[in-house]
Amino acid sequence: MAPMTLGYWDCRGLVQPIRYLLEHVGQEYDYKCYTFGNDIDTMFSSWYSQKPTIELDFPNLPYLIDGDIRLTETVAILHHLGRKFELVAQSDLDQRTQDMFDGILNDLASAGTTFYYPDRRSRQYPDDLRLDEHNAAFSGLIAQYSNLSRHHELMLVRHL
Structure with missing residues (x-):
């Protein structure tokens, strides 16, 4: 399995369930951590300046890059991974x-x-x-x- 890229702020927040799932299935991933600061300058230099360059349909955090698949939004990412690793209900x-x-x-x-x-x-x-x-x-x-x-x-x- 090729490593995926997972991006989020430097806190657990919305990304933690995704990390748990990736660890559970043994999927390698590169974690791209963005600094969440108390001021807009810190956040701009970390995430907002890079946001337009990542080629996401709906640029947001968290995001997951899985080969040609580029997703944002926690639930969409979890659903994708659940289907990919056959962790979803069948009936x-x-x-x-x-x-x-x-x-x-x-x-x-x-x-x-x-x-x-x-x-x-x-x-x-x-x-x-x-x-x-x-x-x-x-x-x-x-x-x-x-x-x-x-x-x-x-x-x-x-x-x-």
């Missing part, structure tokens, strides 16, 4: 279930960003990360992972 029923889990996981991840970006917090902040809703959707699956539940508790204590 129609399983595909529909997989699509629903995809949506639930995206909702949970979106709610989690309020922890890491304090300026985006709303007065409804404690309600943004109620795991009980998501846990019910997963029939108690989240409760089986004590690290996730403990992480959730620590974040609530720190930010309330």
